[in-house]
Amino acid sequence: MPETAPLCRDGEGPPGTGGVPDPAAAADRPQAGAHLAARAPLTALRRLGTGPRGLTEAEAEERLARYGENAPPEWHTPSLPRRLLRGVRDPFTAVLLCLAAVSTVVGSLGTAAVIAVLVSVSCLLRAGGELRADRSVAGLRALVAGTVTVLRRADAADREPESREVPVGDLVPGDVIRLGPGDLVPADVLLLRATGLVVHQAPLTGESQPLAKYVAGPAEPPPDGDTRLFEQPQLCFQGSSVVAGSCTAVVLATGADTRLAAGHRHRRPARSGYERSVHRVAWNLVRFMLLTPPLALAADAAVSGRGVEILPFAVTVAVSLTPEMLPVVMTAVLARNAVALARDRRVIVRRLPALHDLGAMDVLCLDKTGTLTEDRPVVDRAVGPDGTPDAEVLRWAAVNALWTLQLAETPVPDALDEAILRAAAARPEVAGWDEEHEGVAAVPFDPARRLSTAVVRTPGRLGTHTLVVKGAVEAVLERCALEEPEREALRERAARWADDGLRLLAVATAERPAPAPGKNYGTADERGLTFAGLVALRDTLTTDAPEALRALRDKGVEVKVLTGDHPGTAERTCRELGLDPAGGAVLTADRIDALDDRQLAGAAQRATLFARCTPHHKARVVAALRAAGRTTGFLGDGVNDLAALRAADVGLCPRDAVATVRESADVVFGERPFAALDETVTAGRRSGVSLASYLRVALSSNFGNALAMLVAVLLFPFMPMLPAQVLLQNLFFDAAQLTFAFDRHGPAALRAPAPLRPGEILRFVTVFGVLNAAADMATFAVLAATVRGAAGEAGQALFHAGWFTENLLTQAMVMVLLRTRGRHRHRGRPGPVAWAAVLLAVTGLLLPLTPLGPALGMVPALTPVSYALLAAVLGLYGAALAVAVRHYGRRLAAGRAGIGLAAGRGAAGRQP
Ligand SMILES: Nc1ncnc2c1ncn2[C@@H]1O[C@H](COP(=O)(O)OP(=O)(O)OP(=O)(O)O)[C@@H](O)[C@H]1O
Numbered sequence: 001m002p003e004t005a006p007l008c009r010d011g012e013g014p015p016g017t018g019g020v021p022d023p024a025a026a027a028d029r030p031q032a033g034a035h036l037a038a039r040a041p042l043t044a045l046r047r048l049g050t051g052p053r054g055l056t057e058a059e060a061e062e063r064l065a066r067y068g069e070n071a072p073p074e075w076h077t078p079s080l081p082r083r084l085l086r087g088v089r090d091p092f093t094a095v096l097l098c099l100a101a102v103s104t105v106v107g108s109l110g111t112a113a114v115i116a117v118l119v120s121v122s123c124l125l126r127a128g129g130e131l132r133a134d135r136s137v138a139g140l141r142a143l144v145a146g147t148v149t150v151l152r153r154a155d156a157a158d159r160e161p162e163s164r165e166v167p168v169g170d171l172v173p174g175d176v177i178r179l180g181p182g183d184l185v186p187a188d189v190l191l192l193r194a195t196g197l198v199v200h201q202a203p204l205t206g207e208s209q210p211l212a213k214y215v216a217g218p219a220e221p222p223p224d225g226d227t228r229l230f231e232q233p234q235l236c237f238q239g240s241s242v243v244a245g246s247c248t249a250v251v252l253a254t255g256a257d258t259r260l261a262a263g264h265r266h267r268r269p270a271r272s273g274y275e276r277s278v279h280r281v282a283w284n285l286v287r288f289m290l291l292t293p294p295l296a297l298a299a300d301a302a303v304s305g306r307g308v309e310i311l312p313f314a315v316t317v318a319v320s321l322t323p324e325m326l327p328v329v330m331t332a333v334l335a336r337n338a339v340a341l342a343r344d345r346r347v348i349v350r351r352l353p354a355l356h357d358l359g360a361m362d363v364l365c366l367d368k369t370g371t372l373t374e375d376r377p378v379v380d381r382a383v384g385p386d387g388t389p390d391a392e393v394l395r396w397a398a399v400n401a402l403w404t405l406q407l408a409e410t411p412v413p414d415a416l417d418e419a420i421l422r423a424a425a426a427r428p429e430v431a432g433w434d435e436e437h438e439g440v441a442a443v444p445f446d447p448a449r450r451l452s453t454a455v456v457r458t459p460g461r462l463g464t465h466t467l468v469v470k471g472a473v474e475a476v477l478e479r480c481a482l483e484e485p486e487r488e489a490l491r492e493r494a495a496r497w498a499d500d501g502l503r504l505l506a507v508a509t510a511e512r513p514a515p516a517p518g519k520n521y522g523t524a525d526e527r528g529l530t531f532a533g534l535v536a537l538r539d540t541l542t543t544d545a546p547e548a549l550r551a552l553r554d555k556g557v558e559v560k561v562l563t564g565d566h567p568g569t570a571e572r573t574c575r576e577l578g579l580d581p582a583g584g585a586v587l588t589a590d591r592i593d594a595l596d597d598r599q600l601a602g603a604a605q606r607a608t609l610f611a612r613c614t615p616h617h618k619a620r621v622v623a624a625l626r627a628a629g630r631t632t633g634f635l636g637d638g639v640n641d642l643a644a645l646r647a648a649d650v651g652l653c654p655r656d657a658v659a660t661v662r663e664s665a666d667v668v669f670g671e672r673p674f675a676a677l678d679e680t681v682t683a684g685r686r687s688g689v690s691l692a693s694y695l696r697v698a699l700s701s702n703f704g705n706a707l708a709m710l711v712a713v714l715l716f717p718f719m720p721m722l723p724a725q726v727l728l729q730n731l732f733f734d735a736a737q738l739t740f741a742f743d744r745h746g747p748a749a750l751r752a753p754a755p756l757r758p759g760e761i762l763r764f765v766t767v768f769g770v771l772n773a774a775a776d777m778a779t780f781a782v783l784a785a786t787v788r789g790a791a792g793e794a795g796q797a798l799f800h801a802g803w804f805t806e807n808l809l810t811q812a813m814v815m816v817l818l819r820t821r822g823r824h825r826h827r828g829r830p831g832p833v834a835w836a837a838v839l840l841a842v843t844g845l846l847l848p849l850t851p852l853g854p855a856l857g858m859v860p861a862l863t864p865v866s867y868a869l870l871a872a873v874l875g876l877y878g879a880a881l882a883v884a885v886r887h888y889g890r891r892l893a894a895g896r897a898g899i900g901l902a903a904g905r906g907a908a909g910r911q912p
Pocket residue numbers: 367368369370414416417445447450451452470471472473504505562563564565566613614638640
């Protein structure tokens with residue numbers, strides 16, 4: 001806040017009259033355009049058919065029926081047709097559709113039909129998976145749905161409105177609401193009164209700097225037509241969040257009429273680390289796929305010159321390279337784990353890809369107050385400047401708390417204020433504290449300033465006001481008129497108490513002549529204060545935190561604490577949690593300020609505790625950790641955590657977090673966060689490991705096959721497999737791969753973070769794809785030797801049957817062997833993937849023997865010798881795979897990198 005920021009005076013805002021309902025005006029639905037017209041509060045209230053005392057219950061009910069629910073746009077889940085359409089936008093689907101078009105043009109209608117079936121099945125399965133996941137989360141949405149403080153009257157005769165909490169969805173135009181720090185602006189509103197209000201409008205404007213909002217005084221000219229809508233000081237919009245201060249406002253537009261809803265229709269959400277990883281892998285494949293048909297044609301032209309006759313085959317090779325089921329398996333893996341978390345642990349994953357990021361997370365930053373502690377502070381003692389108990393200190397602290405609450409009209413008091421008010425009410429020695437003073441102005445607590453200030457009339461002294469300031473010890477002491485040694489002594493006393501785990505607030509006062517009418521108090525008046533004393537409070541540790549954090553560290557997730565509190569208090573908390581902050585130095589905000597981003601990246605990795613952080617510091621530390629290549633999670637609950645939560649790879653919060661935090665978090669815990677943290681991380685890792693093993697298997701096998709077929713075109717005067725055969729075996733393989741969504745993993749696989757690394761995956765796919773192609777070449781050699789005797793068509797049918805069988809057998813083998821390394825494998829009964837592999841192998845062996853075989857152009861008439869040779873090729877391939885997996889896994893482990901084959905750490909999607 002700038003030094004000259006005004007401390008708002010009481011009584012600012014519209015006069016408490018008017019509000020005569022104007023039914024005619026109320027009848028026209030308030031549209032977004034009405035915002036601009038509605039600058040003067042009184043006019044707006046009249047046009048909305050309401051008054052400063054809000055609507056009656058009956059009016060609100062009638063309007064709710066008329067305007068509908070005030071649902072934020074992200075609640076509107078897309079319909080099934082829209083989901084299906086979205087599936088078509090996927091790059092693989094797009095390529096497949098192109099290939100289908102080419103097939104149709106060259107008259108290969110069968111191929112086109114098979115591709116159409118593949119695309120439809122994939123889109124349907126994917127949309128179904130998403131729908132299921134959305135439904136399960138929607139069921140829990142009520143659990144985290146926000147409420148808002150609204151002023152309503154029982155009936156028109158009722159003069160005084162009652163302030164009560166209603167679900168955000170029940171808000172209607174004309175409602176008068178109150179907002180405080182951490183609240184999400186639930187609709188488009190016009191301010192009636194505001195005190196130190198600062199809002200963050202990034203979701204609407206992308207502007208990261210918070211903006212002050214206020215009611216322009218009657219003397220101030222109305223903003224001119226050029227002032228952009230979002231910059232108008234008297235308007236706040238749905239989707240913005242209150243960073244500091246408070247206000248009373250009238251609702252102008254709700255639901256689909258808000259600016260956010262209007263903008264939402266045109267915006268695409270940003271990509272997460274996971275999406276970037278998958279995207280990179282996908283585009284590399286697409287490039288290769290697009291290259292395949294021309295490559296096949298060119299190769300053929302060079303060798304045998306069959307021309308367009310071979311085009312259907314070339315298209316088929318490209319199709320066989322496509323992992324059609326990739327989007328399906330990806331969605332299914334994530335959805336299945338998210339649904340299980342919602343059902344079993346009441347954990348809501350609001351953004352599916354966040355589950356992968358959670359599994360990749362290798363450092364978790366935690367807020368202290370309210371997350372690691374209960375945030376139910378109790379006043380322990382209040383002492384004067386000399387360190388002896390002094391009731392006067394508690395009295396001033398209570399006066400500050402009461403008047404900041406009253407004048408700033410914050411809907412809910414913060415925990416420290418509540419504790420002070422409770423203590424003052426219970427202690428006879430401060431009796432009467434709430435009647436002696438009358439408040440004049442106030443600035444509510446702001447985590448960046450770490451202060452709250454109230455101005456009250458001084459009893460018995462007309463024309464004199466008393467400024468009462470309370471806040472963090474350092475922030476208050478630096479504003480007090482004290483000699484340096486004295487200030488230092490007070491700081492030291494505070495540090496000693498903080499070491500005992502006490503939370504501290506300093507209190508100071510100053511008498512000032514009342515300013516002339518029209519002049520306001522400014523933050524510059526908070527200088528030269530008289531130090532009154534300290535209030536010490538106790539807060540208890542969340543009982544299940546130590547155990548949960550230990551479990552997390554055992555799983556390779558580093559834990560760091562980022563707090564706005566005193567370093568001493570925070571250090572004590574860390575020790576009680578079993579985190580040793582002394583190992584790495586404690587970084588305080590002033591030290592963080594002294595470091596540039598690069599230095600901070602190093603320092604942030606070493607430190608465990610970061611104290612006296614403002615919201616900005618918390619976000620900087622998180623960003624620095626990410627820049628250092630760490631996948632960073634943030635768990636917090638307060639307004640001061642919002643920026644950090646947004647800066648993290650994955651943001652987590654408890655259910656009772658402030659509304660803005662809940663709306664920004666990727667994962668919301670429905671019950672105690674620490675009770676479910678371990679399982680949530682494990683679910684994330686399970687997703688990551690499943691996805692990585694699916695990608696390894698599907699891509700290396702497809703790549704190997706495509707490579708082998710391209711080479712075969714060069715070597716043989718006939719096609720190594722007919723298009724229909726390729727497509728059919730592709731279909732079988734795809735179906736088998738769907739089981740990856742249900743894959744099980746041994747505990748060893750889940751012991752370390754499991755990020756998807758596109759670079760590693762592509763390298764793996766290249767190595768194992770070439771190995772796979774080599775096995776296919778060996779198969780070709782055996783088959784070529786076998787069919788040498790059989791002439792023409794019959795020989796080809798034999799060749800085709802042989803390769804069909806061998807190919808499905810190798811794919812089955814790849815499914816089992818490339819999934820996970822030995823000790824990471826699930827022990828016990830074979831899982832769904834193993835069963836699918838068996839089924840695939842059996843299909844490969846038996847299908848050519850059924851009537852379908854000859855219908856597809858396959859005649860299995862291999863000699864026993866050929867069978868023996870093929871078995872040998874298969875055995876050799878299996879052995880080579882096993883050796884390569886072991887070798888590759890060890891190399892990866894040595895390089896501290898992993899794609900689920902080995903333990904590793906690092907950021908998903910950010911390495912080259
Ligand atoms: N209502 C209040 N009035 C005056 N000072 C306050 C108030 N609430 C907090 N403070 C002071 O400001 C400091 C910073 O508060 P902030 O809310 O940023 O973090 P915190 O609650 O201490 O810790 P955490 O970041 O772990 O939640 C507190 O440690 C306290 O000294």
